[in-house]
Amino acid sequence: xxxxxxxxxxxxxxxxxxxxxxxxxxxxxxxxxxxxxxxxxxxxxxxxxxxxxxxxxxxxxxxxxxxxxxxxxxxxxxxxxxxxxxxxxxxxxxxxxxxxxxxxxxxxxxxxxxxxxxxxxxxxxxxxxxxxxxxxxxxxxxxxxxxxxxxxxxxxxxxxxxxxxxxxxxxxxxxxxxxxxxxxxxxxxxxxxxxxxxxxxxxxxxxxxxxxxxxxxxxxxxxxxxxxxxxxxxxxxxxxxxxxxxxxxxxxxxxxxxxxxxxxxxxxxxxxxxxxxxxxxxxxxxxxxxxxxxxxxxxxxxxxxxxxxxxxxxxxxxxxxxxxxxxxxxxxxxxxxxxxxxxxxxxxxxxxxxxxxxxxxxxxxxxxxxxxxxxxxxxxxxxxxxxxxxxxxxxxxxxxxxxxxxxxxxxxxxxxxxxxxxxxxxxxxxxxxxxxxxxxxxxxxxxxxxxxxxxxxxxxxxxxxxxxxxxxxxxxxxxxxxxxxxxxxxxxxxxxxxxxxxxxxxxxxxxxxxxxxxxxxxxxxxxxxxxxxxxxxxxxxxxxxxxxxxxxxxxxxxxxxxxxxxxxxxxxxxxxxxxxxxxxxxxxxxxxxxxxxxxxxxxxxxxxxxxxxxxxxxxxxxxxxxxxxxxxxxxxxxxxxxxxxxxxxxxxxxxxxxxxxxxxxxxxxxxxxxxxxxxxxxxxxxxxxxxxxxxxxxxxxxxxxxxxxxxxxxxxxxxxxxxxxxxxxxxxxxxxxxxxxxxxxxxxxxxxxxxxxxxxxxxxxxxxxxxxxxxxxxxxxxxxxxxxxxxxxxxxxxxxxxxxxxxxxxxxxxxxxxxxx
Numbered sequence: 001x002x003x004x005x006x007x008x009x010x011x012x013x014x015x016x017x018x019x020x021x022x023x024x025x026x027x028x029x030x031x032x033x034x035x036x037x038x039x040x041x042x043x044x045x046x047x048x049x050x051x052x053x054x055x056x057x058x059x060x061x062x063x064x065x066x067x068x069x070x071x072x073x074x075x076x077x078x079x080x081x082x083x084x085x086x087x088x089x090x091x092x093x094x095x096x097x098x099x100x101x102x103x104x105x106x107x108x109x110x111x112x113x114x115x116x117x118x119x120x121x122x123x124x125x126x127x128x129x130x131x132x133x134x135x136x137x138x139x140x141x142x143x144x145x146x147x148x149x150x151x152x153x154x155x156x157x158x159x160x161x162x163x164x165x166x167x168x169x170x171x172x173x174x175x176x177x178x179x180x181x182x183x184x185x186x187x188x189x190x191x192x193x194x195x196x197x198x199x200x201x202x203x204x205x206x207x208x209x210x211x212x213x214x215x216x217x218x219x220x221x222x223x224x225x226x227x228x229x230x231x232x233x234x235x236x237x238x239x240x241x242x243x244x245x246x247x248x249x250x251x252x253x254x255x256x257x258x259x260x261x262x263x264x265x266x267x268x269x270x271x272x273x274x275x276x277x278x279x280x281x282x283x284x285x286x287x288x289x290x291x292x293x294x295x296x297x298x299x300x301x302x303x304x305x306x307x308x309x310x311x312x313x314x315x316x317x318x319x320x321x322x323x324x325x326x327x328x329x330x331x332x333x334x335x336x337x338x339x340x341x342x343x344x345x346x347x348x349x350x351x352x353x354x355x356x357x358x359x360x361x362x363x364x365x366x367x368x369x370x371x372x373x374x375x376x377x378x379x380x381x382x383x384x385x386x387x388x389x390x391x392x393x394x395x396x397x398x399x400x401x402x403x404x405x406x407x408x409x410x411x412x413x414x415x416x417x418x419x420x421x422x423x424x425x426x427x428x429x430x431x432x433x434x435x436x437x438x439x440x441x442x443x444x445x446x447x448x449x450x451x452x453x454x455x456x457x458x459x460x461x462x463x464x465x466x467x468x469x470x471x472x473x474x475x476x477x478x479x480x481x482x483x484x485x486x487x488x489x490x491x492x493x494x495x496x497x498x499x500x501x502x503x504x505x506x507x508x509x510x511x512x513x514x515x516x517x518x519x520x521x522x523x524x525x526x527x528x529x530x531x532x533x534x535x536x537x538x539x540x541x542x543x544x545x546x547x548x549x550x551x552x553x554x555x556x557x558x559x560x561x562x563x564x565x566x567x568x569x570x571x572x573x574x575x576x577x578x579x580x581x582x583x584x585x586x587x588x589x590x591x592x593x594x595x596x597x598x599x600x601x602x603x604x605x606x607x608x609x610x611x612x613x614x615x616x617x618x619x620x621x622x623x624x625x626x627x628x629x630x631x632x633x634x635x636x637x638x639x640x641x642x643x644x645x646x647x648x649x650x651x652x653x654x655x656x657x658x659x660x661x662x663x664x665x666x667x668x669x670x671x672x673x674x675x676x677x678x679x680x681x682x683x684x685x686x687x688x689x690x691x692x693x694x695x696x697x698x699x700x701x702x703x704x705x706x707x708x709x710x711x712x713x714x715x716x717x718x719x720x721x722x723x724x725x726x727x728x729x730x731x732x733x734x735x736x737x738x739x740x741x742x743x744x745x746x747x748x749x750x751x752x753x754x755x756x757x758x759x760x761x762x763x764x765x766x767x768x769x770x771x772x773x774x775x776x777x778x779x780x781x782x783x784x785x786x787x788x789x790x791x792x793x794x795x796x797x798x799x800x801x802x803x804x805x806x807x808x809x810x811x812x813x814x815x816x817x818x819x820x821x
Contacts, residue, residue, distance in 0.1 A: 055086050073103055084112070089120065100136075104332070104364050107146045110137035114149070127157050138182070140361070141332070142325035144189040147179045151196050164207050172200060185322040187235060187280065187287055194230045194241075198223060220252060232272035234280035236287075242273060286310065301331050308340070317348050328365075335369050338362045342375055352383035363397075370407035373397035374414045381418050390418065405449030405722045409458065412442035416461070423469055432470045439465075439479075447486045448664045448697070449722050456492050459483040463500060476500065477509075489517070491526035495533070507541050514550070519557055523726075527561045571731075655709045656730035660698040662686075663721035671699060674720050680708025700730055 062079040069075060076099040083092040096113050099105065105113075114133050121130065134150040137143075154175060155161055160168030176197045184190045205219045227245040231238065239261075246256050246264060256264025265273070286307040290300060304327040311320045324341045331337055342362055345355055359376040366372060373393070380390050394415045402408060416438050423430045439462040447455055459479050466476040480497040487493050494517045501510035514534040521527055531554040538547040659671065668684045675681045683702040688695055703709040709729065716727040 055082060058082050059086065059088075071102060076103070077109075080109075084116070092116070104140045104361065105137075107137070107141055107143035107329070110140070110146060111149065114153075118153070124157075124159065130157075139357070141329040142183065142186075142322070143329065144183045144186055144192055147183050148192055148196060151175060151179060151193075151200075155200065164204065169204065176200065182325075183322075185233060185319055186326065187283055188291070189236075190233065191230070191235045191237060191241065194226065194233075194235075198226050198230075201226060223248070228269050228272075231269060232276050234276045234283060236280070238273070238277055238280055283307075283310075297331070301327070301334060301337070304331070304337075305340075312344070320344065321349070321354075328361075332365045335366060338366055338369070338372060342372065342379075346375070346379065346382075350382075355379045355383060356385075367400045368402060370397070370400075370402050370410055373400070374410055377411075377414045377418060381421070387422075390415075405446050406451075406454065409442065409446055409450055409454060412438060412446070413458075413461075416442075420465060420469070427469075435465060435469070436462075436475075443482070443486070451719075451722070451724050452487055452490060452661075453492070455487060456483065456490070456496060459493075460496050463496075467500070467504070473504065473506075489520055489522075491522040491530060494530065498533075498537075502537070502541070510537065511542070511546065515553075518553060528558065531558055655703040655706055657701045657703065657709060657712045658698070658728050658730040659701060660726045661723055662695060662697045662699060662725065663723040664695050664697060666695065666721050666723075668699075670720065671701060674718075675701060675712055675715075678703075678708055678711040678715070680704040681712075 059079070059082050062075055062082060065072065065075045066079060076095070080092065080095050080099060083095055096105075096109075110133070114130060114137065117126070117130050117133065120126075130153070134146075134153065137146055138150060155172065158168060158171070161172050162168070176193075179193045180197065183193050186193075201219065201223050205216065205223065208216050208219060210216070227241070227248065230241055231245065235241070242261065242265070243258070246258060249264060250256060250258075254264060262270045262273070286303065289295070289303045290307070295303070304323070308320065308323050308327065311323050324337075324344070327334075327337055328341065342355075342358060345351075345358055349355070356379070359372070359379055362372050363369075363376055376393055376397075377390060380393060394411070397411050398408070416435060419430075419435045419438065423432060423435060439458070442458060443455075443462075446458075450458075459482070463476040463479040466472050466479060477497075480493065480500065484490075484493045484497070494513060498510045498513050501507075501513065514530070514537065518530055518534055520530075522530065534550050535547075535554055538550045542550070666686075668686050671684045671686065672681060680703045681701055682704055684699060685701075686695055686699040701712065703712060713727050713729060715725070717724055718727075719725070
């Protein structure tokens with residue numbers, strides 16, 4: 001016992017350690033650990049005890065593996081086998097039920113399960129439970145052997161069947177007819193079901209009293225009819241079936257020549273037999289290909305598809321369906337096979353019960369195929385299924401793991417389409433809020449993952465239904481406003497919004513939207529497009545005054561756009577090497593005097609300690625050279641001192657790509673992998689929220705040189721994790737930060753760059769004349785005509801009273817005035 005407890009503790013410790021790993025251990029790894037631990041058990045115990053201890057450890061290890069990975073099919077299979085070997089009946093039943101809840105079981109697994117239950121329960125009370133297991137088993141996959149076992153079980157264990165009571169005979173014949181429908185057309189194994197049917201009817205014949213000639217004649221006719229039906233089906237050994245039929249007829253006193261194949265056979269039956277023989281010969285080559293022992297899976301699947309194509313050309317839906325079922329039983333997770341099967345049923349059979357059964361099994365075998373779920377929803381709608389059933393299937397589909405967000409969008413749209421059709425047919429008993437809620441769920445869950453054009457299409461459809469079905473223009477406008485917030489004010493969103501208002505005849509509302517968006521900066525030529533669109537709108541719908549207003553605003557905006565683009569083009573032609581910009585008093589961009597600080601002049605010693613990096617700017621087109629009031633440049637010019645070398649920047653942004661529109665699930669490793677083909681990537685900086693730590697949807701990627709950067713920019717509009725990326729050269733604003741005068745700018749907070757603070761920059765005149773009075777600062781000038789205390793009649797520049805030179809005293813002069821008094 002002590003040895004077993006030690007082994008168990010070792011196994012549990014191993015499992016606990018595996019819980020802390022990033023990846024869960026597979027079932028085989030867990031089993032290997034358990035087996036190794038069990039093999040190290042104390043040799044003092046007997047071999048039987050050691051085996052029992054090893055089995056127990058394996059079971060516990062598999063239970064842990066299933067807790068970690070509940071959808072691991074192999075772990076479930078090994079767990080069932082271990083429990084079956086250990087003899088733990090209740091745990092075995094529960095394990096099988098759980099496995100079948102998650103996966104369809106193969107015919108072999110069903111045979112093992114049912115065989116175990118039959119061996120454990122011999123009483124009549126267990127018959128009903130085992131019969132239910134058989135019913136579940138034959139619904140999963142086509143298996144002639146499983147059907148034969150089911151027939152034999154009912155024939156041997158059902159009391160009503162054994163007693164040949166009318167109810168028992170009816171039940172048995174109904175089961176046999178079902179078996180014939182499902183498996184009787186199986187070319188190579190279908191004759192087994194036919195033979196079981198004939199044998200049962202012949203056994204019933206023996207129970208009929210010899211004197212009851214009428215009943216015996218009816219029973220003989222049933223047997224004869226079975227022979228006739230089987231001889232019309234192309235099956236293996238069809239000739240042997242004909243010989244059995246002739247022999248049976250001879251036993252009934254109908255003589256025939258056994259050497260002559262069709263002697264004694266009714267003409268219509270002989271004709272059906274000849275057709276069936278010819279049909280079997282046409283299919284024999286396909287059956288021989290499928291039965292080849294050296295055939296690999298890919299070739300076998302291809303042979304099945306060729307065989308199915310041949311059967312479809314023959315035009316017999318029952319034979320096509322049985323062949324599809326044969327292929328499914330061997331290739332249960334083939335996407336193409338299930339899609340072809342369901343498509344054929346939708347086009348040909350259109351039987352509600354068959355369609356529901358096949359789609360249910362298709363989504364259980366391949367739940368990751370979104371197209372199957374979409375077709376399932378459409379099939380339920382075609383068969384007039386209830387809203388509860390359709391809603392249940394839709395909710396199940398959303399729990400599946402699909403590869404792309406587009407697949408989830410297709411499911412939402414399929415659901416919305418069905419709701420729209422139902423609402424159109426019956427508006428009184430159908431609430432539009434159900435459609436609206438589905439749209440909201442789709443928008444909330446998929447906005448960050450799907451492409452912008454897909455998001456636009458979803459909201460456009462939503463707004464259209466709000467107007468057409470619900471007659472709610474306010475709700476439709478809310479849809480567009482919500483889209484604009486989520487999409488970042490894209491041109492297409494505004495255009496769709498405007499188009500809706502124009503179509504409804506709401507011209508003032510459309511004009512208001514133009515005024516909201518015409519000054520926004522859009523991608524590409526979007527800024528020009530929206531301006532031209534506004535002019536066209538006013539020309540077609542507005543008054544002359546409206547046209548003039550729009551023209552004036554648009555002209556100003558277009559000039560701004562053209563100037564901005566000219567500056568950008570000029571920047572692109574200039575070399576990226578830094579050019580020191582010297583001070584020039586004639587620059588039109590010179591800082592205005594009122595922007596200078598009114599603080600007292602700092603002593604020269606302090607000024608020398610506050611050396612900062614020289615600002616280097618690129619020349620701007622048609623604006624001369626930019627003046628930057630850099631303190632270090634003034635000191636160099638006035639005092640002839642060398643400027644200290646600046647501290648290195650955190651990021652130089654000389655070869656940096658700005659990547660936006662990222663999927664929120666994208667991380668740094670995904671971006672490194674995405675740009676790996678470009679080469680030269682030195683760093684990836686994904687911008688995250690400070691509070692939640694989640695991605696904000698954009699990042700900076702540094703490259704070693706401009707060549708690699710250009711290769712990265714060439715990947716603009718490429719998709720990553722379902723999102724179309726926007727990639728451009730990073731071009732951070734310099735002038736705004738360098739003149740902001742904030743503490744954050746002086747320390748480079750947030751950007752990693754160092755710029756001189758505004759209060760450390762002085763004009764050259766102040767440096768040359770430190771004793772000169774600072775520029776006067778006034779808080780508020782009174783608007784009264786009377787001149788209050790503090791007004792000066794002569795300005796600093798010596799203007800006389802007639803020249804209008806009256807100015808307000810400075811704050812310091814105003815205080816001195818009161819002190820003197």
